[in-house]
Amino acid sequence: MKLKEFARHLGLSPTTVSRALGGYPEVNEQTRKRVAEEAVRLGYRPNINAVRLVTGRAGAIGVVMGRTGEFHFAEFMSGMAERLDGEDIDILVSPTTDRDSTDQIPIYSRLATSGRVDAVVVHSPKPNDERIALLHDLGFPFLVHGRSETEVPHAWLDIDNEGALRRATSHLVDLGHKRIVMINGPAGRTFSLHRDKGYRDALQERGIAFDPRLVAHGHFTDELGFRLARSYLEQSPRPTAFVAGSMMTALGVYRAVRSRGLTIGRDISVIAHDDVFPYLTPENMIPSLSATRSSMRSAGARSADLVLQLLGGRPASEIHELWPVELILRESTGPAPTEAKS
Amino acid sequence: MKLKEFARHLGLSPTTVSRALGGYPEVNEQTRKRVAEEAVRLGYRPNINAVRLVTGRAGAIGVVMGRTGEFHFAEFMSGMAERLDGEDIDILVSPTTDRDSTDQIPIYSRLATSGRVDAVVVHSPKPNDERIALLHDLGFPFLVHGRSETEVPHAWLDIDNEGALRRATSHLVDLGHKRIVMINGPAGRTFSLHRDKGYRDALQERGIAFDPRLVAHGHFTDELGFRLARSYLEQSPRPTAFVAGSMMTALGVYRAVRSRGLTIGRDISVIAHDDVFPYLTPENMIPSLSATRSSMRSAGARSADLVLQLLGGRPASEIHELWPVELILRESTGPAPTEAKS
DNA sequence: TTGAAAGCGGTACCAT
DNA sequence: ATGGTACCGCTTTCAA
Numbered sequence: 148m149k150l151k152e153f154a155r156h157l158g159l160s161p162t163t164v165s166r167a168l169g170g171y172p173e174v175n176e177q178t179r180k181r182v183a184e185e186a187v188r189l190g191y192r193p194n195i196n197a198v199r200l201v202t203g204r205a206g207a208i209g210v211v212m213g214r215t216g217e218f219h220f221a222e223f224m225s226g227m228a229e230r231l232d233g234e235d236i237d238i239l240v241s242p243t244t245d246r247d248s249t250d251q252i253p254i255y256s257r258l259a260t261s262g263r264v265d266a267v268v269v270h271s272p273k274p275n276d277e278r279i280a281l282l283h284d285l286g287f288p289f290l291v292h293g294r295s296e297t298e299v300p301h302a303w304l305d306i307d308n309e310g311a312l313r314r315a316t317s318h319l320v321d322l323g324h325k326r327i328v329m330i331n332g333p334a335g336r337t338f339s340l341h342r343d344k345g346y347r348d349a350l351q352e353r354g355i356a357f358d359p360r361l362v363a364h365g366h367f368t369d370e371l372g373f374r375l376a377r378s379y380l381e382q383s384p385r386p387t388a389f390v391a392g393s394m395m396t397a398l399g400v401y402r403a404v405r406s407r408g409l410t411i412g413r414d415i416s417v418i419a420h421d422d423v424f425p426y427l428t429p430e431n432m433i434p435s436l437s438a439t440r441s442s443m444r445s446a447g448a449r450s451a452d453l454v455l456q457l458l459g460g461r462p463a464s465e466i467h468e469l470w471p472v473e474l475i476l477r478e479s480t481g482p483a484p485t486e487a488k489s
Numbered sequence: 490m491k492l493k494e495f496a497r498h499l500g501l502s503p504t505t506v507s508r509a510l511g512g513y514p515e516v517n518e519q520t521r522k523r524v525a526e527e528a529v530r531l532g533y534r535p536n537i538n539a540v541r542l543v544t545g546r547a548g549a550i551g552v553v554m555g556r557t558g559e560f561h562f563a564e565f566m567s568g569m570a571e572r573l574d575g576e577d578i579d580i581l582v583s584p585t586t587d588r589d590s591t592d593q594i595p596i597y598s599r600l601a602t603s604g605r606v607d608a609v610v611v612h613s614p615k616p617n618d619e620r621i622a623l624l625h626d627l628g629f630p631f632l633v634h635g636r637s638e639t640e641v642p643h644a645w646l647d648i649d650n651e652g653a654l655r656r657a658t659s660h661l662v663d664l665g666h667k668r669i670v671m672i673n674g675p676a677g678r679t680f681s682l683h684r685d686k687g688y689r690d691a692l693q694e695r696g697i698a699f700d701p702r703l704v705a706h707g708h709f710t711d712e713l714g715f716r717l718a719r720s721y722l723e724q725s726p727r728p729t730a731f732v733a734g735s736m737m738t739a740l741g742v743y744r745a746v747r748s749r750g751l752t753i754g755r756d757i758s759v760i761a762h763d764d765v766f767p768y769l770t771p772e773n774m775i776p777s778l779s780a781t782r783s784s785m786r787s788a789g790a791r792s793a794d795l796v797l798q799l800l801g802g803r804p805a806s807e808i809h810e811l812w813p814v815e816l817i818l819r820e821s822t823g824p825a826p827t828e829a830k831s
Numbered sequence: 832t833t834g835a836a837a838g839c840g841g842t843a844c845c846a847t
Numbered sequence: 848a849t850g851g852t853a854c855c856g857c858t859t860t861c862a863a
Contacts, residue, residue, distance in 0.1 A: 221563030
C-alpha cells in the first residue's frame with residue numbers, strides 16, 4: 148500500500164496524510180485521528196527508503212564489528228538496543244575483517260559517506276585515533292566509547308579506568324602486596340594506557356618501584372590470563388597479586404594459581420575488571436572475585452542516548468561523560484603472605 | 490557529488506555512468522574504465538537511499554537482538570560479518586526488549602515490511618515457531634538458524650544437536666556412568682528438544698532408565714551451571730557425570746564439583762557443548778574439558794552465505810544444512826567410579 | 832486546514 | 848554504445 152493509494156482511500160490528499168502521520172500541527176485533530184486509525188487498519192506504512200531519500204536521514208546508528216567477536220561488544224550493543232527499542236532507529240553493523248583501527252579507516256569512511264547511518268560509534272580508541280580525525284573532517288556525527296587525546300572536539304563516554312586501577316592497586320598495596328602483576332588490555336588503546344597510569348600512580352604514591360616486567364598487554368582471553376599467570380608464578384620472587392583486565396583473563400589467572408597449588412585470597416590476591424555479564428559473575432567464582440565494576444550494557448544504553456542527543460542538535464563538544472568505577476571487595480583479595488616461597 | 494554532476498564532468502549521460510558503475514555489459518570498456526577511475530578520483534558514490542528506493546533492495550540482512558546479550562549471538566554475527574565483508578551488505582540489528590519469540594512477532598513483522606532489510610535470520614526457533622509462519626505468510630526471505638517442525642517450507646542451517654548429545658551420553662554410559670545429569674538450554678527451543686532426544690535415546694539404547702529429574706533447563710550461564718550442579722551433587726546417590734549445554738554452564742559445573750571436594754575426570758565426568766569462542770577454550774580448562782564442538786562463527790558465516798544464495802534466487806526449500814558435531818575427548822571424562830559415596 | 836506539484840538521486844526502459 | 852526520460856514513494860514548499 149502506497150501513500151497515494153492510502154490517501155485515496157481516505158478521500159484526502161497525500162500531503163495531508165503525510166502531515167497527519169508525521170505529527171505536523173496544522174492538521175485537523177479529527178483528520179489526524181482518522182488517518183492514524185485507518186493506517187493501522189489498512190496496514191499502511193511509509194516506504195522507509197523513500198523517506199530516507201527525501202529526508203536524508205537513515206534511521207540507523209552504525210557500529211563496526213571487527214573480526215573478533217568481542218564479548219564486550221555484544222553486551223554494549225545489547226545496551227544500545229535496549230535504549231533504541233521503540234525509537235525506530237536501528238543498529239547497523241558494518242562488517243570488516245580488519246582489526247587495527249588504521250585499517251578500518253575505509254570502513255568508517257564508507258559508512259559515513261554512504262548515507263546508511265546517521266551517526267557512528269567508535270570503540271576502543273587510541274590516544275591519537277585516525278577514525279576520530281576522519282569523522283571529524285567529514286563532519287559526520289559520532290560518539291566515542293572510550294577516550295582519545297586528540298584535539299579534535301568530539302562526543303565521548305568513558306569509564307574511569309585510571310581511577311579504577313588506582314584504587315585496585317592501592318588496595319592491594321595497602322594489604323601489603325609489593326609485587327603486583329597487571330594483565331592489561333591490548334597495548335596502544337587509551338583505556339589500556341589509562342589503566343597503566345592508574346596502576347603506576349598507585350604504586351608511586353605508596354613508594355613502590357614500578358617494574359615494567361610485571362605489566363603485560365594482550366587480548367582479553369582466558370588463555371592469555373592463564374599463560375601469563377603461569378609464567379609469572381614461576382618467577383622468583385613470585386608476585387603475590389594480580390590485576391586482571393577482564394573476567395575472562397581472571398578465569399585464566401584463577402586456574403593458573405590453582406594449578407600451582409596456591410590459594411587465591413591467601414597466597415595470591417586477584418582483582419579483575421568486571422563489565423557485568425549476565426553469564427559470568429564474579430560473586431559466583433570460588434573464591435568470589437574482587438572486582439572493579441562498570442556495566443557495559445549501561446554504557447551501551449547511555450551511548451545510544453547520547454547519540455540521539457547528538458542527532459537532536461546537542462553540540463558534540465558538550466557531550467563528555469566519565470563514569471566512576473566501583474571497587475567491590477570479595478574473597479579473592481587478602482593480606483600479602485609474609486614471605487612468599489617459590 | 491551527484492550522478493548528474495559527475496556525469497557532466499565526464500561528458501557523459503547519467504545513464505551511461507550508471508551503467509558503467511553498475512557493471513552492465515553494453516558499456517565500452519574504455520568508457521567504463523574512465524568512469525571507474527574518475528569516480529574514485531572525484532569521490533563519487535551513488536546515494537544509497539536513492540538506489541534503494543529505485544531498486545527496492547535494502548542492502549542489509551536483519552537480525553533481532555533480544556535483551557540478553559547472548560555471547561553466542563555475538564560470535565554468530567561476527568561470522569556473518571566475516572562473510573559479508575566486501576559484499577556491500579550490512580547487518581541490521583533490530584532492537585527489542587522482548588525475549589519470548591511470540592512477543593517478537595511485531596518486530597519481525599515490522600522488519601519484514603519496512604524495507605530496511607532484504608532478509609532476516611531467525612534464531613533458536615521453537616518446533617512451531619510463529620516467526621517462521623509470519624515470515625512465510627509475508628513472503629519475506631529468511632533463514633532459520635536452528636530447526637523447527639513446521640510444515641512451512643523454509644531455509645535452515647542447524648547443527649546436529651541430537652547426534653551430539655547421543656554421542657556424548659553414549660560415551661559416558663560406555664564409561665560406566667549411570668546417573669548422568671544434563672543441563673540443557675531453555676525449554677521449548679528445538680535445539681533443547683533435540684538435545685533431550687539425543688540424551689534419552691543414548692540411555693535407552695544402552696538400557697538405562699531415563700530419570701526426568703536428572704534433566705534441567707535454563708539459560709546458559711555460569712551461575713545456573715553452578716547452582717544446579719551443587720544441588721545435584723548433594724543428592725544421594727549422586728550423579729557421576731554431567732552434560733553441560735554451554736561453556737559457561739561448564740564453568741559453573743567445574744566449580745561446583747571442586748567446591749564439593751570432588752575431582753573432575755575421576756569422581757565426576759563432564760562433557761560440555763563448545764561453540765568455539767576465542768576467549769574461552771575447553772582445552773585450557775583444568776582438567777581440559779571434553780566437549781562436543783561446532784563453531785558458531787562458521788555457522789554465522791555460512792548463514793550469511795546461504796542468505797545471499799536465497800536472495801540470489803535459490804529456492805528456500807532447497808536450503809537445508811545439517812552440520813555434524815564433533816566429540817572431542819579430553820581429561821574431564823573418565824570411567825565411572827566403582828561406588829559413589831556421598 | 833488542505834491540496835498541487837516540484838523535487839530527493841538514482842535506475843532502466845525505449846530510442847537513437 | 849550512448850542518451851532521454853519516466854518513474855521509485857515520499858516530504859515539503861507554495862498556493863488556495
